[in-house]
Amino acid sequence: MRAVIVTDFERDPEVLDVPVPKPAPHEVLVRVEASGLCHTDIHAAHGDWPVKPTLPFTPGHEGVGIVQAVGSAVTEVVIGDRVAMPWFGYGCGTCGYCVDGRETLCESQRDTGYSVDGGLREYSVADARYVVKVPDGVSPLDAAPLTCAGVTTYKAVKVAHVVPAERVAVFGIGGLGHLAVQYARIVGGFVTAVDIHDDKLELARRLGADRTVNAATTDPVAEIQAQGGADVAIVLAASSQVFEQAFRSLRRGGRLICVGLPKAGAFELPIFETVLKGISVIGSIVGTRQDLREVFALHAAGRTEVIAETRDLADIARAMDDVLDGSVPARIVFDFSK
Numbered sequence: 001m002r003a004v005i006v007t008d009f010e011r012d013p014e015v016l017d018v019p020v021p022k023p024a025p026h027e028v029l030v031r032v033e034a035s036g037l038c039h040t041d042i043h044a045a046h047g048d049w050p051v052k053p054t055l056p057f058t059p060g061h062e063g064v065g066i067v068q069a070v071g072s073a074v075t076e077v078v079i080g081d082r083v084a085m086p087w088f089g090y091g092c093g094t095c096g097y098c099v100d101g102r103e104t105l106c107e108s109q110r111d112t113g114y115s116v117d118g119g120l121r122e123y124s125v126a127d128a129r130y131v132v133k134v135p136d137g138v139s140p141l142d143a144a145p146l147t148c149a150g151v152t153t154y155k156a157v158k159v160a161h162v163v164p165a166e167r168v169a170v171f172g173i174g175g176l177g178h179l180a181v182q183y184a185r186i187v188g189g190f191v192t193a194v195d196i197h198d199d200k201l202e203l204a205r206r207l208g209a210d211r212t213v214n215a216a217t218t219d220p221v222a223e224i225q226a227q228g229g230a231d232v233a234i235v236l237a238a239s240s241q242v243f244e245q246a247f248r249s250l251r252r253g254g255r256l257i258c259v260g261l262p263k264a265g266a267f268e269l270p271i272f273e274t275v276l277k278g279i280s281v282i283g284s285i286v287g288t289r290q291d292l293r294e295v296f297a298l299h300a301a302g303r304t305e306v307i308a309e310t311r312d313l314a315d316i317a318r319a320m321d322d323v324l325d326g327s328v329p330a331r332i333v334f335d336f337s338k
């Protein structure tokens with residue numbers, strides 16, 4: 001079968017012919033139908049972060065497909081089910097975080113496409129307890145971006161506790177951002193979308209953003225403060241400078257939601273303003289299995305729209321370059337059905 005393999009952080013990933021994996025007792029073997037390319041896969045392939053994947057590995061945590069075989073201990077799904085294989089690929093199930101609803105903080109977690117091989121391949125294995133069933137009414141091509149971009153931004157909006165008529169600034173209208181705009185709208189926020197490409201801002205407007213700011217030509221801080229400041233700023237761009245802009249865009253009592261994971265992983269947080277303005281700084285990491293079920297339910301009910309371009313797996317290196325250039329419409333999804 002074909003699989004994307006990263007062998008060297010300095011070189012492009014390759015598509016190689018590798019054996020189909022066998023499921024362990026708690027695992028399923030999934031025939032992948034569609035698999036999205038998250039910016040995180042690019043960080044992984046480049047070894048951008050302090051904790052690096054062990055080489056060689058297959059990235060991908062937006063894999064969706066049909067269960068083809070099940071391990072001897074699997075009770076959660078059956079052959080023929082359509083499932084999603086998210087970043088949160090395994091948790092211990094018994095620690096405090098796992099049992100109190102914060103399973104994505106589990107210290108024993110396995111992360112799909114990072115600490116274990118991911119979904120950018122024709123067949124994938126995944127722990128049956130941590131895959132999420134894709135309901136009828138959600139196509140595999142739509143389910144793929146929802147499996148990370150969707151659940152991550154849905155969770156970001158949840159942890160921000162946005163209430164109707166609050167002002168939400170979304171920085172970065174890529175794969176994650178185009179869905180963040182929609183979730184912020186669903187909970188009743190007034191949305192300002194910030195990006196550096198006009199076509200992404202046009203898309204944000206079409207998906208419900210009330211205002212847009214092109215940060216390449218206009219200072220987003222001045223623009224957002226001129227409107228009274230944001231109650232919530234969600235950072236989805238892979239740039240630490242954007243975190244500073246987002247912080248300075250907040251009004252008193254504002255919440256900065258940190259989601260993007262730039263290589264240069266630090267920004268200056270002014271203590272005086274944080275304290276006097278009562279600002280909260282919140283990190284948000286993907287979402288739980290239940291969050292993903294809710295994301296699928298919203299999509300099946302027609303509340304969200306996924307914007308993606310399909311490509312063949314052979315195009316992986318160029319696809320990564322195109323995401324970095326910002327020249328793709330929201331998400332790239334590899335379509336395995338052809």
Ligand code: NAD
Nearest residue numbers: 039040172173174175176195237238259260261285286326
């Ligand atoms: P993406 O490349 O699709 O989107 C990034 C967007 O940011 C693009 O539209 C780009 O034009 C825009 N941008 C770049 N510079 C900007 C600037 N100066 N101001 C405003 N916008 C700017 O990436 P993505 O897949 O949406 O992922 C975004 C980030 O989120 C990545 O760092 C990724 O690793 C991270 N991520 C985090 C989590 C999490 O759980 N915390 C989950 C998934 C992805």
Ligand code: ZN
Nearest residue numbers: 038040148149
């Ligand atoms: Zn992701």
Ligand code: ZN
Nearest residue numbers: 092095098106
């Ligand atoms: Zn745990």
